[in-house]
Amino acid sequence: xxxxxxxxxxxxxxxxxxSGIDTFRDGGGLWxxxxxxxxATPEGFARDPELVQRFYDMRRAAVxxxxxxxxxxxxxxxxxxxxxxxxxxxxxxxxxxxxxxARRVLHMHGTHLNAWCTACDARHRWSGxxxxxxxxxxxxxxxxxxxxxxxxxxxxxxxRIHAALRDADLFVSIGTSGAVYPAAGFVQDASALGxxxxxxxxxxxxxxxxxxxTRQGPATRLVPQWVE
Ligand code: BV8
Numbered sequence: 652x653x654x655x656x657x658x659x660x661x662x663x664x665x666x667x668x669x670s671g672i673d674t675f676r677d678g679g680g681l682w683x684x685x686x687x688x689x690x691a692t693p694e695g696f697a698r699d700p701e702l703v704q705r706f707y708d709m710r711r712a713a714v715x716x717x718x719x720x721x722x723x724x725x726x727x728x729x730x731x732x733x734x735x736x737x738x739x740x741x742x743x744x745x746x747x748x749x750x751x752x753a754r755r756v757l758h759m760h761g762t763h764l765n766a767w768c769t770a771c772d773a774r775h776r777w778s779g780x781x782x783x784x785x786x787x788x789x790x791x792x793x794x795x796x797x798x799x800x801x802x803x804x805x806x807x808x809x810x811r812i813h814a815a816l817r818d819a820d821l822f823v824s825i826g827t828s829g830a831v832y833p834a835a836g837f838v839q840d841a842s843a844l845g846x847x848x849x850x851x852x853x854x855x856x857x858x859x860x861x862x863x864x865t866r867q868g869p870a871t872r873l874v875p876q877w878v879e
Contacts, residue, residue: 665826
């Protein structure tokens with residue numbers, strides 16, 4: 652990697668799988684137990700807010716009991732030691748990158764760590780539950796929802812992501828099925844803008860054919876190997 656300056660890393664649920672956090676589309680994953688339309692869309696939330704709040708309360712509580720794994724730690728070490736720009740764009744709503752010591756993490760699909768008040772637009776650090784419809788600490792209105800991006804909603808900080816892809820010499824995708832856009836299109840954007848592209852994933856994904864190089868295996872083996 653000697654000649655590289657700027658790296659963009661995209662992570663998905665697969666990087667947290669070995670920490671014991673469910674992925675979406677693997678066997679036994681989240682979408683086998685819940686219809687996306689019911690728990691990860693604004694329409695589903697409007698239809699049955701308590702179901703959606705319980706779904707995220709359960710996942711938020713689960714994350715609090717998990718630890719970052721060797722892949723998160725290897726990425727955090729690289730980010731700390733890298734001489735150029737390195738941006739970790741994660742589709743994950745868990746905080747394992749941060750807890751491994753990474754400092755520049757962009758949660759394009761939001762984070763379990765926050766509750767979002769749709770009355771006053773404030774975001775609050777939140778480790779409790781939301782199903783009991785608590786009041787917003789800022790405006791006292793009972794209008795808190797998980798601060799995550801649902802299907803049909805605009806991901807966060809897309810301008811910042813596109814600027815980083817424009818400057819990237821290398822784009823690395825770790826642990827994602829390449830099933831959801833716009834994240835699944837970043838490899839094509841990066842490639843068209845002249846970056847080399849590398850996929851590290853347990854198995855070939857829907858987007859593998861877009862990458863210059865793909866390596867298959869568990870993130871806790873592939874990421875430390877790539878970082879070394
Ligand atoms: C948008 C947060 C536009 C919540 C998530 C019709 C109407 C509206 C939109 C659309 C539409 N048709 C298409 C779209 C676009 C839509 C989309 O792409 N749909 C798909 C289904 C076709 N996208 C959107 O709606 C996005 N917004 O387009 O906005 C817009 C424009 C203007 C104005 C307003 C809006 C927003 C999508 C965000 C949805 N939120 N998550 C939550 O977490 O609950 S999506 C969720 O699934 C993830 O965040 C991620 O993005 C996505 C994919 O998940 P992965 O992370 O890849 O996990 P998965 O289980 O799929 O795969 C795991 C991988 O890991 C596997 O490959 C496996 O092999 C690997 N693995 C497993 N173990 C390991 C491993 N790898 C390494 N080591 C291991 N040990």
